[in-house]
Amino acid sequence: MNLEELFIENKEKSISGRYLTLDHITPLLNKLNTDNQVQVIGKSVLGEPIYSYQIGTGKTRIYLWSQMHGNESTTTKALFDFINVLNSGSEYAVKMLENFTFYAIPMLNPDGARLYTRVNANEVDLNRDSQALTQPESKILREVFESFKPHFCFNLHDQRTIFGAGNSGKPTTVSFLAPSFNEARDMNETRLTAVNLIAGLNDMLQKYIPGQVGIFDDSFNINCIGDTFQFLGVPTILFEAGHFPDDYNREVTRKFIFFSLISSFQLISENVLVDNRINDYLNISQNKVVFYDFMYKNVKINYDGIEIITNFVAQYKEELIENKIQFNAYIVETGELENYFGHFEYDAQGALYSDDSDNIPKSNQKANFYLNKNVKFVNGSIKS
Numbered sequence: 001m002n003l004e005e006l007f008i009e010n011k012e013k014s015i016s017g018r019y020l021t022l023d024h025i026t027p028l029l030n031k032l033n034t035d036n037q038v039q040v041i042g043k044s045v046l047g048e049p050i051y052s053y054q055i056g057t058g059k060t061r062i063y064l065w066s067q068m069h070g071n072e073s074t075t076t077k078a079l080f081d082f083i084n085v086l087n088s089g090s091e092y093a094v095k096m097l098e099n100f101t102f103y104a105i106p107m108l109n110p111d112g113a114r115l116y117t118r119v120n121a122n123e124v125d126l127n128r129d130s131q132a133l134t135q136p137e138s139k140i141l142r143e144v145f146e147s148f149k150p151h152f153c154f155n156l157h158d159q160r161t162i163f164g165a166g167n168s169g170k171p172t173t174v175s176f177l178a179p180s181f182n183e184a185r186d187m188n189e190t191r192l193t194a195v196n197l198i199a200g201l202n203d204m205l206q207k208y209i210p211g212q213v214g215i216f217d218d219s220f221n222i223n224c225i226g227d228t229f230q231f232l233g234v235p236t237i238l239f240e241a242g243h244f245p246d247d248y249n250r251e252v253t254r255k256f257i258f259f260s261l262i263s264s265f266q267l268i269s270e271n272v273l274v275d276n277r278i279n280d281y282l283n284i285s286q287n288k289v290v291f292y293d294f295m296y297k298n299v300k301i302n303y304d305g306i307e308i309i310t311n312f313v314a315q316y317k318e319e320l321i322e323n324k325i326q327f328n329a330y331i332v333e334t335g336e337l338e339n340y341f342g343h344f345e346y347d348a349q350g351a352l353y354s355d356d357s358d359n360i361p362k363s364n365q366k367a368n369f370y371l372n373k374n375v376k377f378v379n380g381s382i383k384s
Contacts, residue, residue, distance in 0.1 A: 063150035070112020074241035075156035172214035295342025329380030
């Protein structure tokens with residue numbers, strides 16, 4: 001199977017970018033709802049509908065949910081790309097629909113999606129509400145889990161651009177986790193199944209993004225939904241869509257999440273998850289906070305007549321302005337910043353920093369400045 005061609009043929013072209021709300025996906029759901037596959041399964045805090053989509057007649061039940069965090073939309077795009085495959089009538093689609101029953105919640109947190117926030121309208125992180133179940137969205141997710149009785153759970157997220165694959169200097173474009181089910185972070189059959197699946201996905205992804213796959217720290221937190229479902233005996237896999245160079249709209253990463261979804265169900269259907277691949281899993285690079293969006297090296301800064309050569313970094317803030325996401329760069333920190341990397345790096349070679357304020361890079365200051373007064377940076381980048 002050529003995954004590149006499959007993606008091109010099935011990419012849902014009506015959705016793109018980072019800002020994805022119910023307004024964007026409702027037309028898609030209406031189009032898919034040819035035989036009551038789409039249901040309203042509840043309402044958000046602000047009364048927005050929460051939709052499910054179910055397809056397939058197979059005995060293996062797959063539960064997927066996306067945008068639990070409203071500002072994490074990449075996996076939602078990939079999920080619709082995957083749903084297009086399931087509706088394509090291809091040999092792969094027929095096989096998948098015979099082997100599996102898929103139950104998806106494409107947007108669990110529509111209020112957060114509209115406001116472009118991680119939390120819901122009550123400012124609760126739904127991924128820390130799996131025990132208390134204080135929010136309507138959390139209750140819906142759990143009620144479906146108990147009624148659908150899945151054999152596998154796919155917890156679909158985005159991660160920030162700050163993560164790298166260990167200390168390699170490469171970003172983690174896709175990260176995974178087989179969550180722990182207890183404080184000791186033991187392995188049982190349930191967790192091992194998730195581990196083996198992730199090891200297989202890593203084998204596939206290394207062919208496309210070598211060195212850009214990571215795994216999260218597996219510290220146990222029963223309040224997290226993945227830990228809870230793993231504890232309840234269902235293999236649960238956390239997907240995290242990360243950064244690919246120059247892909248701030250996550251359209252390239254979207255493709256690799258799609259590849260991972262396609263490959264997941266191939267691996268499960270081929271029943272190749274019975275081996276013990278713990279070592280392969282543990283050899284995947286750890287997801288580490290080692291990146292900034294911008295790094296400026298060897299910059300001369302004048303502190304009250306004392307000149308020093310140092311480095312400073314800037315980071316984008318994703319700000320919702322007039323229903324569009326604006327990437328606005330702000331200075332974060334100045335110093336040696338050893339063992340950190342920038343997605344964009346610039347060696348100033350001792351050029352003098354200046355700006356329209358105090359001529360010192362300060363935290364939370366817009367990344368608009370000059371080097372030697374002749375190289376102008378606007379919003380972090382060189383202005384041509």
